[in-house]
Amino acid sequence: MPPPHSPQSTPSVLFATPECAPLVKTGGLGDVSGALPAALVAEGIDARILLPGYVAVLEACEGAREVGSFEILGHSARLLESRLADGVPLLVLDIPKLYARRGTPYQADDGEDWEDNALRFGVFSKVAALLGTSESPLEWRPGVVHCNDWPLGLAPLYLHFAPGPKAASVITIHNLAFQGIFPWHHLDPLAIPEESRGMEGLEFHDRASFLKAGLMYADAITTVSPTYAREIQTEELGFGLDGVLRHRAERLHGVLNGIDTALWNPMADPHLVSRYGMLTLERKVANKRVLRKRFELGGSEELPLLAAVSRITHQKGIDVLAEAMPQLTALPAQVAVVGRGEREMVAMLRAAQAKNPANVGFIVAFDEPLAHLVEAGADVFLMPSRFEPCGMNQMYSQRYGTPPVAHATGGLVDTIVDDDGVRPDATGFLIPEAAADALVVGARRAVTAYRDARRWKALQTRGMTRDFGWGPAAREYARIYRAITPTS
Numbered sequence: 001m002p003p004p005h006s007p008q009s010t011p012s013v014l015f016a017t018p019e020c021a022p023l024v025k026t027g028g029l030g031d032v033s034g035a036l037p038a039a040l041v042a043e044g045i046d047a048r049i050l051l052p053g054y055v056a057v058l059e060a061c062e063g064a065r066e067v068g069s070f071e072i073l074g075h076s077a078r079l080l081e082s083r084l085a086d087g088v089p090l091l092v093l094d095i096p097k098l099y100a101r102r103g104t105p106y107q108a109d110d111g112e113d114w115e116d117n118a119l120r121f122g123v124f125s126k127v128a129a130l131l132g133t134s135e136s137p138l139e140w141r142p143g144v145v146h147c148n149d150w151p152l153g154l155a156p157l158y159l160h161f162a163p164g165p166k167a168a169s170v171i172t173i174h175n176l177a178f179q180g181i182f183p184w185h186h187l188d189p190l191a192i193p194e195e196s197r198g199m200e201g202l203e204f205h206d207r208a209s210f211l212k213a214g215l216m217y218a219d220a221i222t223t224v225s226p227t228y229a230r231e232i233q234t235e236e237l238g239f240g241l242d243g244v245l246r247h248r249a250e251r252l253h254g255v256l257n258g259i260d261t262a263l264w265n266p267m268a269d270p271h272l273v274s275r276y277g278m279l280t281l282e283r284k285v286a287n288k289r290v291l292r293k294r295f296e297l298g299g300s301e302e303l304p305l306l307a308a309v310s311r312i313t314h315q316k317g318i319d320v321l322a323e324a325m326p327q328l329t330a331l332p333a334q335v336a337v338v339g340r341g342e343r344e345m346v347a348m349l350r351a352a353q354a355k356n357p358a359n360v361g362f363i364v365a366f367d368e369p370l371a372h373l374v375e376a377g378a379d380v381f382l383m384p385s386r387f388e389p390c391g392m393n394q395m396y397s398q399r400y401g402t403p404p405v406a407h408a409t410g411g412l413v414d415t416i417v418d419d420d421g422v423r424p425d426a427t428g429f430l431i432p433e434a435a436a437d438a439l440v441v442g443a444r445r446a447v448t449a450y451r452d453a454r455r456w457k458a459l460q461t462r463g464m465t466r467d468f469g470w471g472p473a474a475r476e477y478a479r480i481y482r483a484i485t486p487t488s
Contacts, residue, residue, distance in 0.1 A: 010478045011143020011485045012046035013037075014091075014167070016128035018105045018121065018151040020049055022085075023057050026104050027311065028257070028392055029149060029174045032224070035260045036477070038086045039470035043478055048140070050131065052124055053080070053094040055102060061092055068137030072130065073123050073189060079137065093127050105151075118186035121151035121210065126190070129158035132167030144481045147171045147218070150180030153210030154190065156218040157202065161193045168484040170477075171214035173223040175389050176232050176239050177315065180210030204240070215244050219484040221252045222477075224390035225411030229254030237387050253480055256414055257390040258470035259399070264375075266400045266464075271372035278464050281401055281457060284376060291377030294370070295336045295361025303359075304333045304450045306405075306443060307378035309371045309393055312341030312349065312364075317384030317407065317434045322348035324384075324436040324443075329359040331440075331447050336361040336378065338370055375400040380446045386434045388412050394428070398463030403449075403456075404428040405442040415468070419449060419459060427463040 019025055021034035033049065040047040051057055058064075064080035071077070078094040093099070098120045103109045106117060114120065125147075130136055132145040145167045147155045156169040184197075187208050196202060202213035215221055223229050229252055231237040233245045245252060262268075266284075267277045274286035288305055297305075306328060310316045321337070322345070328335055337349055346364060353360045363370065375381070381397035383406035390411030394404040398416075406412040408430040419426035431442035450456050 009482065010043075010045050011168075011481050012141070013040060013048070013144045013146050013481060014050055014128065014131055014142035015040075015047055015146045015148075016050040016124075016152050016155060017148040018052065018124070020051050020084075023051065023060050024054055024105060026106070028390065031260070031392060032174065032257055033148065034084070035258065035470050036473065037088045038084075039258070039474035040477065041088055042471070043474045045474075045478060045481075048089040048091055048142070049084070050091045050093065050128055052099040052105070052120075053092045053096070054099050054105060057092055058094070058100065061090065064092060067091075070137050072127055073191060075123060077127065091131075093124060095123065098123060118180075118182040118210075119189055121180065122154055122187065122190040125152050125154035125210075126158055128152060128155040129162060132159055132169070133162045134164050134166075135162075142167050143485045145169050146477075147214060149174050150178055150209075150211040150214070153180055153212070153214035154192075154202075155214070157192070157196055157213040157216075160217040161196070168219040168481075169217070170220045170222060170480065170484070171218040173211070173221065173232070173389070176211075176223075176237070176241060179204070179212065179239065179241070181207050182210075184208055212241060212244060215241065215248060219251070220480050221245070221248060222255050222480065223252070224255065224257045225414045226254035226256065227413045228387075228389045228410040231387065231410060253476070255473050255476045255480075256411060257392065258473050259392055259395045259468045261399070261469045264372075264396050264399055266376055269372055269376065271369040272376050273373075276376075276401075278401075278461050281460060284401060287373060287377035288379070291336065291373055292334070294373070295363065296357070297334050297336070297361050298358035299334070304331070304379045304447050305336060305377065306333050306380045306382050306446075307336045307374050307402075308339070308382045309374050310337070310339045310383075312339045312345045314342065314345065315386055317386055317439075318345040319348060320384040320434050320436050320439055321382060322352050324439045325352040325356070325360060327436070327440040328443055329356055331444060332359075333443065333447055334359045334361070335382075336374065338363045338365060338367060338374055340364050340366055375402055378402050379450055380405055380443065382439070382443070383407065383412060384431070384434050384439045385409065385412070391415070395468040398427050398466055399468065401460035401464050403446060403459050403463060405431065405439070405446050407431055407434045407438075409434075417462075419445070425462060426459060427466065428459075
């Protein structure tokens, strides 16, 4: 019999997610889904991913083998089996009417939410739960169904009410701001048990919340950093669910995300014009030259280049950055931003660029190669987020020798050591609030350090030596899986 904490004693896991890089990604959830299952497999855990059959997924998995067909909530469904490039097994739910569409997993090309999202992700949740029961069409049975964000929120509910032997459930909150709230009639086709429809179930201000269902019925709740786990139990950052989270606090765990250290490696990154490491930091400047040209910035390359790769949204503090722009460029410094998002925020950045095109660059795009070049070519990375469940760019930037200036919130607190002039392990600069004045003060601290070559190189090197890999998170998830499954 294996020892209690060996990988062999950890249950098999169905990792159910609405997105998974590199097949389909709209943000950090896609990155997590592409990396965490691989880390679980590396720990000896039998983990398999379940993903809807979007067009991009089906195209990438051409030749996938059918391993099951069944009826689910009035829909004919097939399960296809494939593998990701890293070898992790992939199950694809093929229901063309619901998933085989262009656009993102959640929205059409015009940016509007799909009108039947409740049905699409309700059915997906039902299938995730089905695979964790004796009614599954597959021979393989997971001991745990690991659900991600509101699109899988109904899966713990379905598992809770399923008869007979069944898997335990985990739900991970990647961003509490997105809760999957719908009018009740949108759930009519989903066979929701009557006893789950009240305040002790998925009812949320006279509507139905997928995420609340997951929080109420999951055997464990996780979120993506220890600090965020504490923050979401407060009224300020609880988005109306803080009471639920306090009620279930004994089931709530903050597990810090990692990053893909093979993909984000300045010594081997194919998107850089000049690769470099801790001992060859002088090569970093070649990326800065190319980046400044890409953003059509003028003046001297001796000016510090402050940059951001971000969704252009209120959460990310883009309005704060736009307001601070005149003072940032007056440090003096240059600013480059890449991302896309809310129209109003995009307009703010375009206006800032128009006023000072020699020193402010803005590219509206979701561009993975450019994101890598920004991390390498910038001198300082800016993250004035109002809240940040975990954040990954601050980890990428430290790995690339680009110290971050960030609001002291969520995972940013857990991954950046503030250079307060005292700590010998500093790796960046934390600011006390998401406000323009605070951002300018933080940026000024960074620019002051930048002008001291020895101090700056030490700061860069400390960030580059930190281990942000997925191993610790995978081991913590294994512990949680073991804790919620009965021992045989």
